[in-house]
Amino acid sequence: MTEPIDILEALLFASDSPVETATIREVLALPSAEAARTLVEALTARLRDEGRALQIMEVGGGFRLVTRPEVAPWLVKLARARTRQRLSRPSLETLAIIAYRQPVSRPEVDAVRGVNSDAVLDNLLERRLIRIAGRKDSPGRPFLYETTREFLVAFGLRDVADLPKPDGELIIPEPPAPEGEAQGELAKELAGAADPSQQDPGPGGTELASRG
């Protein structure tokens, strides 16, 4: 019962946050991170082959032991409640903007959404899905927001690169400038700053290409 694979199972069972490869390696005194990964794979296979109700998920830079979706109905019954309070559409959209453009300030989020995002940001902060990453070096020094590990866990993502590639580039319009001319300047700058090599413009990308 003290085979490394059993210990790993116990580690994942007892931990509330994803366990990183480095931690597994350290706790089990494994020679390399590769060995830790191999062990995780072995445990994954064992759980699958034995038809267990648990599975290993790679989220937020580590590994997590979670139940299989098939048993969810009974767990919901056990909890006597709906699984989790779902995020509203504004919250999800705000989260999407932050996930793609982090760190990003509230005026920038507002500019994309076209409405004030104060309440939504508060809600996301409260749920620890985002956190304050610092202040932007712009007038008013607004807070910058970024997504947290809880965000990755909540959405079952290994890291933000797991997010789908946006259809074209995500451009944040500058907060409204006082003069129309200045706005035009900014638009040109923004269009000029767009680096096509980094992006993978889909069908929607051409719309933006015509901007510059």
Place this chain on the structure above:
Amino acid sequence: MTDVAAPGLTVRVEAFEGPLDLLLHLCRTSEVDLSRLPIRAVTDQYLAHLESVQFQDLETAGSFMVMAATLIYLKSKLLLPPTGEPGEDELDPEGELLRQELAARLAEYARVKTLGAWLAGREAEQALLFGRTTAELPPPEEIPLQDLSVHLLTRAINRLIEDQKRERPREVEPNPISVLERMGEIMSLLRSTWSLLFSSVAGGDRVRAEWVVTLLALLEMVRLGQARARQSELFGDIVIERGSDVPVGVAAGETDDPAPMPEGEPA
């Protein structure tokens, strides 16, 4: 808008989060190319929609109005085309730039909406998976600083303040002194002086129990003829004087007082 504090929205607008949302909806229902935003049609529809809406929240109303103003401005430019031939869907360079910007913002918003929907699907999937949310293990000695944020700190301090407010300070009552003890005290004081003030015995802090005990002690002493009390005015301080019919020596022998004896008169 379910979890957002936006009490000002009427039912009609609730489906639309903001001006971009509404504009996008209008563009999609009329199946137009976002990059060639048809200003005329969209402006008319947008304004028609706004007319049927009542805003209670100024900020939300403002964001819708700003968009309306932009659209009207663009439409006015269409009516006065640079070539002088009205009817052409042509704008001057500034107007064209504005239109392009608006189109870009719309395209951007459309993308964000798509991503939001993707995240919603992802969230629904994850809701079926249950994992541990609180650890069985004792918390690590070192708090990972990268998990902390200003927001969490302010929340912690606010909660602390709230807790403090609820928990009112408890007053610790000193052991009330007995009437007999107070009598002894007054007696021992009267041994070294002819008269003293009630307030100096009862304590200037006006602790109610203390004053009551002192008054009772004084009254008892007056009754026994051990002291006399004089109050020159209503609510004024009471002057306590040594009772004439009690010899000093007797009083000293009767009381077992811890008060220091006057100097030069060892017990």
